[in-house]
Amino acid sequence: MKILDELWYGNLDPSARQPRGKVFAELEQYNKRHWEKLSAQLSSEAMKALEKWRDNTYEMWELSQADAFRQGFSLGMSMTVEAMLEIKSHLYENGDRKQKWIPTGLLERGNKRRAEQLLNKELAKLENGEDLHKTAPV
Numbered sequence: 001m002k003i004l005d006e007l008w009y010g011n012l013d014p015s016a017r018q019p020r021g022k023v024f025a026e027l028e029q030y031n032k033r034h035w036e037k038l039s040a041q042l043s044s045e046a047m048k049a050l051e052k053w054r055d056n057t058y059e060m061w062e063l064s065q066a067d068a069f070r071q072g073f074s075l076g077m078s079m080t081v082e083a084m085l086e087i088k089s090h091l092y093e094n095g096d097r098k099q100k101w102i103p104t105g106l107l108e109r110g111n112k113r114r115a116e117q118l119l120n121k122e123l124a125k126l127e128n129g130e131d132l133h134k135t136a137p138v
Helices: 002-008 022-041 044-091 112-127
Strands: none
16 A cells, blocks of 8 residues: 555655656747747736736646546546456356355265266366356256
């Protein structure tokens, strides 16, 4: 649970990670150049308005990122639950645990060869992708 502990104690901040890559770096430089051009051309009042717009835009972006994180986490958990339920459905039948053994109807003593034959038939069915029968033929 190391990751959950790190999240709980505030040591992980998924929103603090910045996108990486050549395209992002190019766009960042493009925005910086245009910001510098605009700040040189605008009056101080217009610059304050632009800075307020930028701050609001960043805040909206952070809220959007937090929502995307929540949705992604929720989707991941939903996929995990679905996978676990599918695994559980292979273990249970009508609310009861599926049998791990197949009744053969054979007596314990003196039927080793016959039991091995039944086992081999069931293993062959498994290898061919067939389901095991609830009861083997006696």
